[in-house]
Amino acid sequence: MGKIKVLDEHIANQIAAGEVVERPASVVKELVENAIDAGATKVDVWAEEGGLSSIRVTDNGSGIAPEDCETAFYRHATSKISGGRDLFQITSLGFRGEALPSIASVSKVEVVTACGEDGAGRRLVVEGGTLKNNEDAPASRGTDFRVRELFYNTPARLKYMKTVQTELGHISDYMYRMALSHPEVAFTLRHNGNSLLQTLGGGDLLQVIAAVYGTTSAKAMLPLEGESLDFAVSGFVSLPDFTRSNRSAITTVVNGRYIRSHVLNQAIMRAYHTLLPVGRHPLVVLRLAMHPSLVDVNVHPAKLEVRFSKEAELTAFVEESIRAALSREVLIPKAVNQRVGRSNDTIVQEQFHFPKREGFLGELAAGLPQDKDVPVQGGYSLPPEPPADREPSAAVPGAPLAARPQDPAAADSAAAHGAAAAPAAIGRASCRGRV
Ligand code: ADP
Ligand code: MG
16 A cells, blocks of 8 residues: 555645745735735735734735635635746736635635625635635625734744744835835835835835835935836936945845845946945845746745846846946036146146036925925825934844834834845736836
């Protein structure tokens, strides 16, 4: 009698959860990705106790059809791809069909969802991978997802969760990356009732940079734009005199998906070359667009890493685009001839003038609040500006709860300085021409 057995679905889901649901921020990531894939323009996230006691994500996207609600929790059930060929043309953030069954296998999930505006929706409850309820329920269009008691049935995993501050740091860092990847979506993040992030969703990336990093940072950014046969890039790069102590303020987005890429980071650093002091890093938000066939996103369970098929061309393009932006705006001095008088002869001496930055920044910053306390949206105040070098505070391991970020200022610090090595962010993966 053979010894090999096919594991049942429940165990398979728990195994997948080991990779997909590493910590509370992974749940936030997966649910927010689903919201964006559903075409949401507004995504609200609430977390309690670092997301371990509760995570709630609501969106105004397409909703899930009543007949699909249960299927959505099956392993490898997805509406985003239908065959092997699609794997090479991924235009959505999700495609593996693993998130919902994985999350539901290690927590208590309640989802209320509706596809139309007639108020008719569906409510599902799944606990520890077991369906407890599937019934009609009133709901407005969109999806409301609640995940409670994460890892309640996997004590070994629960034991390895860090402090509330650390888990919150991961969540907020992920949300910042998401907001930077999708300026067209209005995001909010609240933790234990405190607002940590609010973006407008108007598509203005500089405004999102201001909401995440503060206005001083936003004003120190240079716009970046470029296009080649295969790639398009847009975004912002910081002036060389505005530096950070680590590379956590570098955000690279490919077709709307936040990714971590060593080769892109290297290209960015090469572009700055000797302009940065040793050991310092810029603040960069780089949004790349390319045909989906040029990037393989199926190389990492959390889809945080990708593989580029034209890596050398891409890194050269990125380096050149950033270098052009830097030299265009600040670094190419203009030579001016100046006459230096002497009694008999005249020496013509070249002097170099660096162009003033206020001009273009004034224009760019016109839409930005000029003062720290100018509301950005609905009573929200911009965070006070942290010093450029301040190290993170939002994810100090062991920090007492009282020290958690009470307002976006602390969050600002967390994102800007990357206390939380983020699990990941991602954005809408459609290649919509210019990013
Ligand atoms: P994937 O995103 O890889 O397809 P998931 O397990 O995350 O897999 O989700 C399964 C399916 O459930 C999705 O393909 C989608 O059809 C549906 N779904 C999940 N969340 C949402 C949402 N917020 N709005 C609309 N549909 C959703
Ligand atoms: Mg998904």
